[in-house]
Amino acid sequence: MIPLITQTPRLTILAASRALLTAELHKPQYFPTLLGAAIPTDWPPGNYDLTAMQYDLEQLTAGGRTAAGWYGWYALRKATDDTPRTLVGVGGFQGPPDAAGLAELTYSLAAEWRGQGLGTELVAGLVQQAAATGMVRLLVAHTEVDNLAAQQVLLHNGFASVGLDINSRLRFERAVEPAADTALND
Template sequence: MIPLITHTPRLLILAASRALLTAELHKPQYFPVLLGAALPADWPPGEYDREAMHYFLDQLTAGGRTAAGWYGWYALRKATDDTPRTLIGAGGFMGPPDAEGSTEIGYSIAADWRQQGLATELVAGLVQQAAATGMVRQLVAHTDADNLASQQVLLRNGFEPAGHAPDGRLRFERAVEPAETTA
């Protein structure tokens, strides 16, 4: 079974569930309660929009338990003495890996939480999650040519430029080594 929670030093990264996505889309007043976190004022951020939410919900509904962990993930800033646990971003995979072990990741951080290294930490958590599955051999990511911050996040996480996607965005790739298991 795929782990549905990943921890990084400052983040709890939680796999989206049908219940969370349904609340986010249709009962937003319950979403932060179910999530156990405060929401930023500009939620949802960036490319994580209603279309992405519907896509993740549709995929989780169609795929059942085997789809869990292969789509959306929520990035929650762990509580500190100064701030409560807060939803700061979203990321995830565009689905399970293909026959060659390749899957695509994406991520978005809420405006108030940018330029603090949290996107880098979120992507590191997603790489860690991909390795933990033992199924992913390569991660792919795309970003706009003018999004230098996103490019830096990918480079800091071991991604390398790999040309352009058909839509003109920049393509980045990274090999993934399976996580070592302890017996």
């Protein structure tokens, strides 16, 4: 079974569930309680919109347990003395890897949490998660040409730019080695 929580130094990265996505979409007043975290005022961030939420929910519903961990992941900043546990971003994969082991990674941070290295940490956690599955051999990510911050996040996580895709976005790739028996769930 794929681990559904990944820990990084400042983040708990939690796989989306049908219950969480249903609350986020249809009963947002319950979402922070179910998630156990404060929600940023500008939620949802970036390209993570109602269409993305609905897609993830549909995929988790159709795929059952085998779909868990292959769609949305919530990035929760761990509580500190000054800050409660807070939802800072989302990320994940566009689905399970194909037969060759290729999976596409996406992520987005709430505006108030950008510029603090949390995007880099979120992507690192997702790369760690992909490696832990033993199924992913190559990760792909896309950014807009003018989004230098997103490009830096990917470069800091070992991705290399391989040119433009058919939508004139930059395509980044990174090989993934299966993880040795590591403890993702501290």
